[in-house]
Amino acid sequence: AVERTLVIVKPDAVKKNAVGDIIRILQENDLKLLALKMIHMSKEEAKGFYIVHKDRPFYDELTDFMSSGPCVPMVFEGENAIAKVREIIGATDPAKAEEGTIRKKYGTDVGRNAVHASDSVESANYEIPYFFSALEIHNL
Numbered sequence: 389a390v391e392r393t394l395v396i397v398k399p400d401a402v403k404k405n406a407v408g409d410i411i412r413i414l415q416e417n418d419l420k421l422l423a424l425k426m427i428h429m430s431k432e433e434a435k436g437f438y439i440v441h442k443d444r445p446f447y448d449e450l451t452d453f454m455s456s457g458p459c460v461p462m463v464f465e466g467e468n469a470i471a472k473v474r475e476i477i478g479a480t481d482p483a484k485a486e487e488g489t490i491r492k493k494y495g496t497d498v499g500r501n502a503v504h505a506s507d508s509v510e511s512a513n514y515e516i517p518y519f520f521s522a523l524e525i526h527n528l
């Protein structure tokens with residue numbers, strides 16, 4: 389099925405000037421870019437985005453990092469986009485990510501792992517409207 393997924397270029401990868409390369413990689417894999425912006429989240433905004441992880445031991449560290457600098461949320465669309473993007477991005481821990489994946493190329497560790505992507509349709513349905521209104525998502 390054609391799906392939409394939320395991708396975030398995290399603060400570490402924004403600082404590495406990797407935004408353009410990450411967009412290029414995803415677009416070259418037949419994923420259509422429908423929306424993007426650059427934002428610097430507050431701690432509270434980062435906590436709301438990652439609310440599903442609120443009871444995890446890394447929640448505070450994760451939300452500190454995600455509010456430490458600007459990041460670039462984007463919406464991509466394509467056939468099987470959710471699983472496809474996760475494959476292109478690679479494993480959560482960059483040390484375990486396959487050669488050629490975005491996290492292998494730009495990630496540092498499990499926290500500073502360059503990108504986030506929705507892990508299910510349910511997550512995408514929460515994450516996309518967290519950053520984008522209907523008017524900000526373009527039908528290409």
Ligand code: CMP
Pocket residue numbers: 441446449450480498499500501503504505
């Ligand atoms: P992400 O795809 O953004 O979704 C949740 C994030 O939690 C994940 O990527 C990691 O960056 C982060 N995360 C997972 N495990 C840990 C950990 N042990 N320590 C710090 N951050 C973690």
